[in-house]
Amino acid sequence: DKDLTKAVVGEAQKYPGEEKKVVDFYKNNPQMMENLKGIAFEDKVMNFVLNLCTKKIKKCTFDELFKSDKLSQEKDKIRKDSNLKKGKQNE
Incomplete structure (x- = not known):
């Protein structure tokens, strides 16, 4: 094969x-x-x-992208990770 x-x-x-x-x-x-x-x-x-699949580019905000309840956990994780990175950069 x-x-x-x-x-x-x-x-x-x-x-x-x-x-x-x-x-x-x-x-x-x-x-x-x-x-x-x-x-x-x-x-x-x-x-x-x-x-x-076809790709369609559409501008949206972070919140619009993760509006679905199914993605709420991912949204929270990304925000948490982002805040952690920002905190490290400010140190």
């Missing part, structure tokens, strides 16, 4: 000089190869979905 080969090569490239060991590791560990298959499939699905 071309996608699986690409995934193994991608993993091997993360470890310069150790590429052969990484490839051998995946060849000799079917369980890890299955994990990599899952990751490769996930990437393929994400690319497919992203290619179906």
